[in-house]
Amino acid sequence: MRADAQRNRAKVLSAAASAFASGGFGVPLDEIAALAGVGPGTVYRHFPTKEALFQAVMEERIASLIDFASSSSADPGAAFFAFLGRIGEEAALKRDLSDAFVVPSDLQARLHEAFNALLVRAQAAGAVRRDLEFPDLLALLKGLLAGLAETSRPERLLAVVMDGLRA
Amino acid sequence: MRADAQRNRAKVLSAAASAFASGGFGVPLDEIAALAGVGPGTVYRHFPTKEALFQAVMEERIASLIDFASSSSADPGAAFFAFLGRIGEEAALKRDLSDAFVVPSDLQARLHEAFNALLVRAQAAGAVRRDLEFPDLLALLKGLLAGLAETSRPERLLAVVMDGLRA
Amino acid sequence: MRADAQRNRAKVLSAAASAFASGGFGVPLDEIAALAGVGPGTVYRHFPTKEALFQAVMEERIASLIDFASSSSADPGAAFFAFLGRIGEEAALKRDLSDAFVVPSDLQARLHEAFNALLVRAQAAGAVRRDLEFPDLLALLKGLLAGLAETSRPERLLAVVMDGLRA
Amino acid sequence: MRADAQRNRAKVLSAAASAFASGGFGVPLDEIAALAGVGPGTVYRHFPTKEALFQAVMEERIASLIDFASSSSADPGAAFFAFLGRIGEEAALKRDLSDAFVVPSDLQARLHEAFNALLVRAQAAGAVRRDLEFPDLLALLKGLLAGLAETSRPERLLAVVMDGLRA
DNA sequence: AATGAATGAGTTTTCATTCAT
DNA sequence: TATGAATGAAAACTCATTCAT
Numbered sequence: 001m002r003a004d005a006q007r008n009r010a011k012v013l014s015a016a017a018s019a020f021a022s023g024g025f026g027v028p029l030d031e032i033a034a035l036a037g038v039g040p041g042t043v044y045r046h047f048p049t050k051e052a053l054f055q056a057v058m059e060e061r062i063a064s065l066i067d068f069a070s071s072s073s074a075d076p077g078a079a080f081f082a083f084l085g086r087i088g089e090e091a092a093l094k095r096d097l098s099d100a101f102v103v104p105s106d107l108q109a110r111l112h113e114a115f116n117a118l119l120v121r122a123q124a125a126g127a128v129r130r131d132l133e134f135p136d137l138l139a140l141l142k143g144l145l146a147g148l149a150e151t152s153r154p155e156r157l158l159a160v161v162m163d164g165l166r167a
Numbered sequence: 168m169r170a171d172a173q174r175n176r177a178k179v180l181s182a183a184a185s186a187f188a189s190g191g192f193g194v195p196l197d198e199i200a201a202l203a204g205v206g207p208g209t210v211y212r213h214f215p216t217k218e219a220l221f222q223a224v225m226e227e228r229i230a231s232l233i234d235f236a237s238s239s240s241a242d243p244g245a246a247f248f249a250f251l252g253r254i255g256e257e258a259a260l261k262r263d264l265s266d267a268f269v270v271p272s273d274l275q276a277r278l279h280e281a282f283n284a285l286l287v288r289a290q291a292a293g294a295v296r297r298d299l300e301f302p303d304l305l306a307l308l309k310g311l312l313a314g315l316a317e318t319s320r321p322e323r324l325l326a327v328v329m330d331g332l333r334a
Numbered sequence: 335m336r337a338d339a340q341r342n343r344a345k346v347l348s349a350a351a352s353a354f355a356s357g358g359f360g361v362p363l364d365e366i367a368a369l370a371g372v373g374p375g376t377v378y379r380h381f382p383t384k385e386a387l388f389q390a391v392m393e394e395r396i397a398s399l400i401d402f403a404s405s406s407s408a409d410p411g412a413a414f415f416a417f418l419g420r421i422g423e424e425a426a427l428k429r430d431l432s433d434a435f436v437v438p439s440d441l442q443a444r445l446h447e448a449f450n451a452l453l454v455r456a457q458a459a460g461a462v463r464r465d466l467e468f469p470d471l472l473a474l475l476k477g478l479l480a481g482l483a484e485t486s487r488p489e490r491l492l493a494v495v496m497d498g499l500r501a
Numbered sequence: 502m503r504a505d506a507q508r509n510r511a512k513v514l515s516a517a518a519s520a521f522a523s524g525g526f527g528v529p530l531d532e533i534a535a536l537a538g539v540g541p542g543t544v545y546r547h548f549p550t551k552e553a554l555f556q557a558v559m560e561e562r563i564a565s566l567i568d569f570a571s572s573s574s575a576d577p578g579a580a581f582f583a584f585l586g587r588i589g590e591e592a593a594l595k596r597d598l599s600d601a602f603v604v605p606s607d608l609q610a611r612l613h614e615a616f617n618a619l620l621v622r623a624q625a626a627g628a629v630r631r632d633l634e635f636p637d638l639l640a641l642l643k644g645l646l647a648g649l650a651e652t653s654r655p656e657r658l659l660a661v662v663m664d665g666l667r668a
Numbered sequence: 669a670a671t672g673a674a675t676g677a678g679t680t681t682t683c684a685t686t687c688a689t
Numbered sequence: 690t691a692t693g694a695a696t697g698a699a700a701a702c703t704c705a706t707t708c709a710t
Contacts, residue, residue, distance in 0.1 A: 002689065005694055028679065039696045044681070129327075136323040143314020143324070144307075151306035156299055160307060164331025172669070195704060197672095206671040207706080217705065338709065339673055362700060373675045378702065466657055473652035474645075474661060481644020490637040491644070494630075498665025506690075529683060531693095540692040541685080551684065 009046045011036040017057045025054055061090065062107045069114035077127025080118045081162055087141065088158045091148040112138070129167045176213045178203040184224045192221055228257065229274045236281035244294025247285045248329055254308065255325040258315040279305070296334045343380045345370040351391045359388055395424065396441045403448035411461025414452045415496055421475070422492045425482040446472070463501045510547045512537040518558045526555055562591065563608045570615035578628025581619045582663055588642065589659040592649040613639070630668045 001009075015036035019027045029050050033040045047053035068086050072079035112134075119137055122128040144161055148154045168176075182203035186194045196217050200207040214220040235253050239246035279301070286304055289295040311328055315321045335343075349370035353361045363384050367374045381387035402420050406413035446468075453471055456462040478495055482488045502510075516537035520528045530551050534541040548554040569587050573580035613635070620638055623629040645662055649655045 002692090002694070004688065008694080029681090030679080040681080041683085041697065042695050045694065050680070132323055132327065136318055136320055136327075139314040139318035140311075140324050140327060141314075142317055143310035143312065145310065146313040147306040147308075147310020150309055151303055153303055156303040157307045157310070160296075160299065160303075160331035161328065162331070164327035164329070169669075175670085196706085197704075200672090206673095208672065208708085209670055211706070212669075336671090336673070336710065342673080363702085364700080374702080375676065375704080376674050379673065384701070463661075466661065470652055470654055470657040470661075473648040474658050475648075476651055477644035477646070477648020477658070478641075479644065480647040481640040481642075484643055485637055485640035487637055490633055491641045494633065494637075494641060494665040495662065496665070498661040498663070503690080509691085530685085531683075534693090540694095542687085542693065543691055545685070546690075 005046075008036070008038055008042055012038065012043050012046055012053070013057060013060070016053050017060075020054060020057055025050075029053075059107045062111050065090070066107065066111050066114050069111070069118055072118060076118070076121035076125040080122035080128060083115065083118055084141075084162060084165075085158065087145065088148055088154050091145040091154070115141075123167075126167050128165050132165070172212075175203075175205055175209055179205060179210050179213055179220070180223060180227065183220050184227070187221060187224055192217075196220075226274045229278050232257075233274070233278050233281050236278070236285055239285060239288075243285070243288035243292040247289035247295060250282065250285055251308075251329060251332075252325065254312065255315055255321055258312040258321070290334075293334050295332050299332070339380075342370070342372055342376055346372065346377050346380055346387070347390060347394070350387050351394075354388060354391055359384075363387075393441045396445050399424070400441070400445050400448050403445070403452055406452060410452075410455035410459040414456035414462060417449065417452055418475075418496060418499075419492065421479065422482055422488050425479040425488070449475075457501075460501050462499055466499070506547075509537075509539055509543055513539060513544050513547055513554070514557060514561065517554050518561070521555060521558055530554075560608045563612045566591075567608070567612050567615050570612070570619055573619060573622075577619070577622035577626040581623035581629060584616065584619055585642075585663060585666075586659065588646065589649055589655055592646040592655070624668075627668050629666050633666070 012032070016032050019032045019035055023031075029043060030040050032053070033043045036043070043053065047056060065087065069083050073082065115137075116134045119128065119132075119134055123130050123132075140161065144157065147157050151157060179199070183199045186199045186202055190198075196210060197207050199220075200210050203210070210220065214223060232250075232254065236250050240249070282304075283301045286295065286299075286301055290297050290299075307328065311324065314324055318324060346366070350366050353366045353369055357365075363377060364374050366387070367377045370377070377387065381390060399421065403417050407416065449471075450468045453462065453466075453468055457464050457466075474495065478491065481491055485491060513533070517533045520533045520536055524532075530544060531541050533554075534544050537544070544554065548557060566584075566588065570584050574583070616638075617635045620629065620633075620635055624631050624633075641662065645658065648658055652658060
């Protein structure tokens, strides 16, 4: 890819990230373009659709989460709770991480898989209560993420949910 | 207010409640009007803006929550958890309850007060962990509400959060 | 329908008719709206789509053609050629009649039926050459219509085509 | 002109010819460029506007038609009808030939001249009806071309029109 | 007071054309 | 010279809000 194109793509992505974060998916694409200092056509050259742009923003984050989940430590319980902690950190910074779990995409499926694996192993090891299935955990997490974005002391929320999850 | 006007106001409110619940704030006002069996002009006679209508819908719910919180039973812990349970029920039905905690209004302030009172008493009675302040609880709750709207088994999520909240 | 709505609908239809006639389907809808002296939203209130508006314009004309074709005289040959003549008259006035045969719609199907009936009867009566099937005639007609719109002496073109069609 | 530039010009012309033929003037210029295997900038190096490119495509065809008309055989009637047949063949293949008669240009004027000469000679020889002047024939032809593009059996249409033209 | 028609600014997206690489 | 990235002016369509009936 040409250098200028790459530069603009990056500018668009970062503008979109911050615009979506503060205004949700509803922000006009023209506004994102203006924020990136390019014309709307340039946005469309890089992303065929507003939704595609949104997904691209999300996927950057999801990819790093998948990495984290996959490189799990030996202790299943510790791995599970470490992942929760990591998510908590992210969500506290960016308001729209919760959307990352909703917008459907390949990466999202892989994130689910990785997270599910963590859950199953932690439950098998007796570190997490067994009356919880993955969809429940997912809903809980999505809510938690939304909550984390609203508070100035995310560690308190995390502590409550983690304690509630322990066997 | 004339009797028919009052009837219309009620019809609009209930139509808006169900429309917002299923489609979020984004539902066209015309759709709400049609659902209520009135013209859009009639909606505007009763509510100056779409946002005002949204708030009115929220306030109806908040008012009933305040009632519930205020008529608390003798046992502080039981009262606190009963309130959580009540909220969980609502949220499972209506997707937009979580907004009720966001939209600023007088009623919302009173809801916060009532909820705060429940928390303080429950903490004093040793039924709820003490390392949690009201803003944290609020954030947790908002997240929980969002999560509850997404799952088919809301009681699991509630159980986790309640367990996490216990002293 | 309310009086003002009916007035506007008529204004839109007539504006669209003249705009389409001179500029083809490509004329911006906003231009049609401006020509009609209404906002674009008003056009969309009456016609859900630009294409729907175009069809409405066409159907007014097609309907009158169907009437003509259906009220055919006793002599099959005379009826057939009278219909051609009638079409010629119209096409000489309005440049876009040829589109009426292209845009698919219920009315168009009925126009085809009526025209086909004329052809079959005229062929059976020996007034029209038999080596021609309806699709051919249709193509010929569409071309003829396009040609008629371009000349100042449409009767010459008609004469050529009619002579060519005779058995 | 450099050899590669000449090659590119040819590639663009041929790509445009086939793109216009199947999609009309509406095909995006980027698509034509892609089909030609060059960038859009290259198209603009050779043709100042999209319209200029379109005209260039047309003129190629017109030129070959002029050649055909000019190299007419001895028999005026045969020459005239052979020219019609030739046009019919082309139109059946390329949907936009009819435009070639519309777009004004020097070449078009020369085509008209050549065609007019054929008509006059054929009429003088008694092979073509005399109540027809060149503008009429032109209009008829344009229509015919449009019609030919729509049918799968162009020879039928041609036969009708030719028969109608005979004295 | 109710209706629902009209308004028009705002949204996503396309594409001819220009210009940096 | 070629490339293909960027531009930005439309275009179709939506919907909160106003206003004639």
